[in-house]
Amino acid sequence: MKQFIDFLLFRNRLKKKMEETHQLEDPWKAERMKGQLHGIIENYVSPCKTILEIGSGDGIVSEKLVEKCDRLFCVEISKRAIAKAKQNLTSLISKITFINKDIYSVSLKTYDTVVMSFVLDYLGQNQFAKKFIWLIMDLCGCSREILIIQPIYEEIDMKKLETIAVILHKNGFEHQKSGIEKESTPHLYVGLFAKQ
Numbered sequence: 692m693k694q695f696i697d698f699l700l701f702r703n704r705l706k707k708k709m710e711e712t713h714q715l716e717d718p719w720k721a722e723r724m725k726g727q728l729h730g731i732i733e734n735y736v737s738p739c740k741t742i743l744e745i746g747s748g749d750g751i752v753s754e755k756l757v758e759k760c761d762r763l764f765c766v767e768i769s770k771r772a773i774a775k776a777k778q779n780l781t782s783l784i785s786k787i788t789f790i791n792k793d794i795y796s797v798s799l800k801t802y803d804t805v806v807m808s809f810v811l812d813y814l815g816q817n818q819f820a821k822k823f824i825w826l827i828m829d830l831c832g833c834s835r836e837i838l839i840i841q842p843i844y845e846e847i848d849m850k851k852l853e854t855i856a857v858i859l860h861k862n863g864f865e866h867q868k869s870g871i872e873k874e875s876t877p878h879l880y881v882g883l884f885a886k887q
């Protein structure tokens with residue numbers, strides 16, 4: 692019970708922090724990486740019916756994802772981020788469903804592809820590792836492909852990604868394609884996993 696309450700409090704604090712962060716213009720300086728991120732989506736995501744993007748932020752990645760599917764579901768914890776994404780994506784908005792929720796409180800449907808770009812650090816804190824593993828397992832149950840884009844700051848980041856790969860393998864997902872994009876600082880890990 693205590694763990695559950697701690698988890699709720701933690702998510703609540705995260706939501707507040709993200710709302711504050713999104714007061715800044717382009718808080719993660721993602722705009723400068725837009726070309727690179729769009730190139731990754733072009734190379735890794737096949738055209739499909741539905742994509743779930745977790746932590747869609749200002750919509751920089753969403754802008755490209757929406758080209759790849761009939762409907763894009765963007766789950767984003769920050770109301771402010773969604774408002775900004777709606778402004779940035781005006782002409783594409785009819786193909787996007789925005790869900791202003793913490794991914795941990797969303798009842799997941801079925802999606803062809805799940806995309807997590809620059810979001811793992813907010814989902815997988817050590818003290819709540821079990822919850823994170825369950826989330827990954829739920830995502831395996833509701834999708835055919837999972838794409839992870841993650842900056843690599845230190846050795847530990849690669850270790851975390853290896854752990855996620857193990858969970859994905861245990862849940863029937865195989866590595867399809869992966870790489871380290873070295874043209875940016877930090878380097879980016881990109882991994883596509885598909886259900887066998």
Ligand SMILES: C[S@@+](CC[C@H](N)C(=O)[O-])C[C@H]1O[C@@H](n2cnc3c(N)ncnc32)[C@H](O)[C@@H]1O
Nearest residue numbers: 709721746747748767768769793794808809813
């Ligand atoms: C670093 S930004 C990445 C934005 C976008 N994916 C990109 O690559 O440009 C991380 C985003 O994830 C959102 N986020 C963090 N934790 C979340 C959660 N539990 N559920 C939904 N969104 C979350 C944050 O509000 C933020 O907009």
